[in-house]
Amino acid sequence: MSHADDALKNREVWTKANAEYTDQKARESWAKDEIDWGMFSGPESELNTLGALEGKDVIELGCGTAYFGAWLAKRGARVVGVDITPAQLETARRLQQETGLNMEFIEASAEDVPLPDASFDLAVSEYGASIWCDPELWIAEAARLLRPGGKLVFLCNSTLSILCSPDEGKVEERLMRSHAQLGRFEWPGEDEGVNYHLAHGDWIRVLRENGFEVEALHERLAPESAQDHVYYEFMPAEWARSWPAEEIWVARKAI
């Protein structure tokens, strides 16, 4: 399958998800004050991955309805969101007009962004390009788009959670698939798209090959109060209290 075919499939998945969930959820998400990572990884105020945001040029790679970018724009960043799903961008634009936040949106894949080199201070992705695009392509694009010394911060499913994922259904307390199968995933279930999950060593390699220094890998315990997610129900909160459900990578482009 080509990347273009994968993108078509993923666009279908997210058009449907937007109709079912992300559109109606978007206003509430945009309105939140706290920057929160993932389902369980917790508040940015504890993680301190992003640094100062005031006046920074930020690109959100695979922004969906762009609630994450909105939280950064509220802190004075100029945010550009790119995504391949027009329905989600429509939701994002509607909320941008309502809120007047300093954001713009471009329909594009994070694998090929129609913007000039070295035009951003920070690239972020929270379950965006970080799992839905080919790392060989989107990490190279992030490197190209960032200024020297710029930061890349992204959240993805943990490697261990992917190894414990059956083809369909919830993550189990058992290794279900081989480490050698990591890479491109075409999940067989209905409404599943194509995504990418790498081994830790491969993340480090692809980041370094593209001129990034690895600054941090945050693996966090889900809090006692964590509940199963109402829509993304594959990850039991109980599991996430013993093993990392998500990982946040922080990398910096060499100066």
Added chain:
Amino acid sequence: MPGKPSEEAFRNRAYWDRLSDEYQARHKNFIRQPEPRWGVWQIPDSELGVLGDVSGKDVLELGCGAAHWSILLAKLGARPVGLDNSARQLEHARELMAEASVDFPLVHSSAEAVPLPDESFDVVFCDHGAFTFADPYRTVPEAARLLRPGGLLAFSKLSPFAYVAENEDERVGPLLRRDYFGLHEIDDGGVVTYDLPYGEWIRLFRRYGFAVEDLIEPRPAEDATSTYWDESERDWARRWPSESIWKARKER
């Protein structure tokens, strides 16, 4: 200069003094190889690209055991120093060095507090050595102190995946048996071993001025054999990482 080693380091010294003869009898032919090879599955360094060319370099092996590695590196033109926490292991090292007709310093010490000067090595490394049997919160700063700017820290150990999937019989299986969080000191009553979650290793490297260069998760060949793990464990290790090798570079 270094502080004092932990109490666990003295327990592990006694453990290795007790275990040394039996350990060497069981494994020494398997790990006595014509070229440098790593770990449980003895995968060549030339394949994994961890140490590369060591000629002319000052190399410190932290937890050298019978010094199989340092002897090979000496033959390849390095200036090794072998350190081990167990006097009995170092006696085995002296025997093998005499057999191989090579000579280099051996140091009897825990890697948690190394009696050697700052910035005196180009490479600090071990293969299932001190980064397994000593506390990383002490060994990583020691490695940072001992390395020259631009120097390489490289070490192998069991992977945290193997730790999480290990059952009561100390064998790996498909079930997640232990929590990942809080991974640090693993005390089985006899010996104390150490590992950290991957993210915590990275945090520790960065805190002591290392750039993270690589994380290698070696995979055994289909027909690999080992004196450490049996065939069913090899089949597990074909599917999930049994070992991890970290490479970190002391920043200039």
